[in-house]
Amino acid sequence: MSENLAAQQTALLDLLHTTTINLIANYKDNIGARSLFSLNNPETTLRGLRAYRANAQALSESALCASFPVLQQLMGEENFRHLAHDFWQTLPPERGDLAQWGGALQAYLPQVPQLQALLNDHPYLPDIARAEWALHTAATASDAQLNAASFQLLTQHEPEQLHLILSPGCALIRSPYPVVALIHLHDPRVSEAHAEAREAIAQCEPQTALIWRQGLRPLIWAVDSATAALIEATMHGQPLSVALNAAFEQNPDFNFSAWLAEQVQSGLLLGACVV
DSSP states (O other): OOHHHHHHHHHHHHHHTSOHHHHHHHHHTOHHHHTTOOOSSHHHHHHHHHHHHHHHHHHHHHHHHHHOHHHHHHHOHHHHHHHHHHHHHHSOOSSSOGGGOOTTHHHHGGGOGGGHHHHHHOTTHHHHHHHHHHHHHHHTSOOOOOOGGGGGGGGTSOGGGEEEEEOTTOEEEEESSOHHHHHHHTOGGGGGGHHHHHHHHHHTOOEEEEEEEETTEEEEEEEOHHHHHHHHHHHTTOOHHHHHHHHHHHOTTOOHHHHHHHHHHHTSEEEEEEO
16 A cells, blocks of 8 residues: 555544544645545535545444454344444544454453443453454464475474464464354354354353464364463464473373374464474
């Protein structure tokens, strides 16, 4: 994107969040806005900006629905619509690409007074938002290719000399709630996991969610404590020796060879490198 286009988009976003009284005043001081609109007919310009603002709010709701489909289902369409509009007013997008807007929703949810009763009944909603944003981020992460040959380094170097390479967009979310089960239960693409998800929800099991991208598809699955410890150490840049020790502390019987083969197949692991 050119700097000029980015400046124009920022100027437009600034105008869309300005009160009607101040629209013209802000316009006069905003070079980007003057390149987009003319004030030869102020009334027409104001009407256009108001229409654009209303349309932008509708687009913001659509953008949030695309990134948080499970949250919308759990909250209900009416609650979610109000949330989207309030979020737009309080923390509006800073870029023209609305797909990059929504990362702060998890932290924003508990701050909405009208949602306190809903959150008291469903305290897992912020964690659902966090997990769904991680899925969205993984879906738009940069591409990376599997380097199968690099795994030969595991037989040539000591673990303290190696580092595992994870899929771009990989994230780990620990929650006291069954967030993975709740997301799976509302995802028809993983219908084979619905029975297990219902059981986890019924027991209200805490879950650690692992998010990564398999090909073009972002995935979320619950992982055990050993796997979570290994992946977390790897994400923090630790060598394989430290990551393995973290896993073995959680489960002395952790089978790294079997885990490695499974995660290469799943697309989570893309290779290894010497540190």
